[in-house]
Amino acid sequence: MENVHKPEATCEQELAAIRDSLEILGGKWKLRIMRHLNNHIGEKNTFKKIQREIEGISAKMLSKELQDLEINLLVSRIVMDTKPVTVNYAITEYGLSVFPVTETLVDWGLNHRQKIK
């Protein structure tokens, strides 16, 4: 009996999976946004509030990155009928699945910095 637990993938499929992951989680802002939302669960994370709190991000980038994250079901976008209208962004249940990944990146990066210095 082969193929026991893991859904085995070919080398090509694995490379495609890595590309997918890096495309969705890579770039300058995506993980920053995810981590920010994760650190502010329960709060009203409006567009302006996020932009104020993530230092350096422009409206254009924040808008684009939030759209990408929403398309990938990692972040939810809810329009509130306040006046003026506000939009509340939050990490989804599924979005939480990125944190084990980021943790391995953090651990490896920290260890690597030790190794190199």
Add this chain to the structure above:
Amino acid sequence: MENVHKPEATCEQELAAIRDSLEILGGKWKLRIMRHLNNHIGEKNTFKKIQREIEGISAKMLSKELQDLEINLLVSRIVMDTKPVTVNYAITEYGLSVFPVTETLVDWGLNHRQKIK
């Protein structure tokens, strides 16, 4: 007693660690090269042989990426005194540490593709 097992890091340090990891492992070719070398341990992995076997990579990119990987101690470069001179590249013991990271990227990427479709 705080700070028990893990070398705790601030949020800033964690973000820097993620940037480090993505800088070193990201890009189009680095993990491809690492995986290729890992699949050909014990063989003589010369520059030309690697270039022939990794489809699509140019001499310029292969040269640059191998240098980056060598600087980061992930790959070793040994000049053989054959005629003509050949250079043997191999993954280092430390280089093996990237594979747990790539596995989490593979797993997440595969799972995500299921989720999205």
Add this chain to the structure above:
DNA sequence: GTAACCAGTTACCTTTAGTTAACTACCGGT
């Protein structure tokens, strides 16, 4: 001496990622 193989390097170009600043559109208060 010239062709062919090794290991790269260099200059030039294209594509992608990210930045900057100005703009739309809607609402409420003064």
Add this chain to the structure above:
DNA sequence: ACCGGTAGTTAACTAAAGGTAACTGGTTAC
């Protein structure tokens, strides 16, 4: 009428990543 707050969008730019093709320099085989 105008200002300030909401949530973005647009156009024009710069910077970074990657691709293409020609080239260096050394060695061997013919």
